[in-house]
Amino acid sequence: MGMIGYAKAGGEMARVFRLVTATAGMLAILPISAESADDLKLPASFRNWYHVNTMVIDKDSPLFEAMGGMHNVYINSTGEAALKKGKPYPDKTMLLVDLHEFTISDGSYVEGPRKATAIMLKNKKKYASTGGWGFQAWAGGDPTKPLVTDPTKQCFECHQPKKDQDYVYSTYIP
Amino acid sequence: MGMIGYAKAGGEMARVFRLVTATAGMLAILPISAESADDLKLPASFRNWYHVNTMVIDKDSPLFEAMGGMHNVYINSTGEAALKKGKPYPDKTMLLVDLHEFTISDGSYVEGPRKATAIMLKNKKKYASTGGWGFQAWAGGDPTKPLVTDPTKQCFECHQPKKDQDYVYSTYIP
Numbered sequence: 001m002g003m004i005g006y007a008k009a010g011g012e013m014a015r016v017f018r019l020v021t022a023t024a025g026m027l028a029i030l031p032i033s034a035e036s037a038d039d040l041k042l043p044a045s046f047r048n049w050y051h052v053n054t055m056v057i058d059k060d061s062p063l064f065e066a067m068g069g070m071h072n073v074y075i076n077s078t079g080e081a082a083l084k085k086g087k088p089y090p091d092k093t094m095l096l097v098d099l100h101e102f103t104i105s106d107g108s109y110v111e112g113p114r115k116a117t118a119i120m121l122k123n124k125k126k127y128a129s130t131g132g133w134g135f136q137a138w139a140g141g142d143p144t145k146p147l148v149t150d151p152t153k154q155c156f157e158c159h160q161p162k163k164d165q166d167y168v169y170s171t172y173i174p
Numbered sequence: 175m176g177m178i179g180y181a182k183a184g185g186e187m188a189r190v191f192r193l194v195t196a197t198a199g200m201l202a203i204l205p206i207s208a209e210s211a212d213d214l215k216l217p218a219s220f221r222n223w224y225h226v227n228t229m230v231i232d233k234d235s236p237l238f239e240a241m242g243g244m245h246n247v248y249i250n251s252t253g254e255a256a257l258k259k260g261k262p263y264p265d266k267t268m269l270l271v272d273l274h275e276f277t278i279s280d281g282s283y284v285e286g287p288r289k290a291t292a293i294m295l296k297n298k299k300k301y302a303s304t305g306g307w308g309f310q311a312w313a314g315g316d317p318t319k320p321l322v323t324d325p326t327k328q329c330f331e332c333h334q335p336k337k338d339q340d341y342v343y344s345t346y347i348p
Contacts (some may be wrong), residue, residue, distance in 0.1 A: 055285065060281030072225065109230035
């Protein structure tokens with residue numbers, strides 16, 4: 001799908017989004033549904049998830065200031081098969097970056113304490129305007145310190161070039 | 175335990191080893207026991223184990239030639255609690271280094287294909303002469319290409335300084 005096709009789909013989804021927003025106002029008194037923004041929570045168990053790969057963003061990278069460090073990437077069991085097949089991810093897939101500081105000791109990059117934790121949660125309908133992914137991150141991995149207020153600007157714009165990988169940078173390394 | 179104590183234990187274990195070797199000849203027809211050297215096998219499922227940490231040994235490291243690359247360290251479920259408590263590991267703990275190549279792209283270290291896979295398996299009695307750990311590694315992670323013929327020289331001598339961590343370099347990073 002080229003840029004035109006993509007823009008079209010985006011417009012359609014924007015309409016859906018406005019409709020959902022309008023409807024949500026009327027339902028405020030009902031219990032929070034599975035579609036609530038609350039689904040963008042820091043999962044407790046991610047250190048036991050499948051480790052996808054690791055990347056180190058070093059001082060020479062233009063991304064260092066924003067997200068320098070050691071990126072340990074994990075995926076929940078929902079998404080594991082799709083990762084291995086290189087196919088689009090099913091809803092409820094969560095990818096998580098556990099971002100740690102590092103020190104350089106005698107030519108080795110050694111993992112240090114956590115700097116932040118970031119997630120992508122797949123929900124094709126709810127997050128249609130950002131490629132079907134909801135984004136959130138927490139400073140120091142502290143659930144009381146969310147960092148993402150504008151997922152399009154802060155997250156999706158950088159993931160957009162990876163549309164052919166369902167907006168995910170990481171790929172399966174056997 | 176100082177060096178003298180260690181040497182003593184080593185002598186004792188050498189006797190045990192000779193006894194086991196002599197006995198093994200008579201038992202060749204029986205099924206291979208759990209104590210066989212066969213326990214140093216490449217586990218099939220390690221990518222689903224607990225990811226302990228990652229370290230990158232870069233070109234500036236004196237270790238680069240021997241084991242440069244991205245070291246993804248995993249532990250089996252037997253050892254997970256001991257890792258988290260910083261306590262000595264129980265028998266049947268296995269730590270595994272999945273060593274990958276890396277490329278440097280615009281200041282980021284990106285994980286590449288597997289170079290080798292190395293394991294440490296705990297068996298206090300069987301591997302007493304090497305700190306209670308059996309060592310093996312395979313080129314390219316290929317089970318038909320073992321690399322370790324002299325575990326003391328090739329592995330244990332470098333692990334010995336970490337005696338106070340049960341000879342394991344990796345520690346738990348919450």
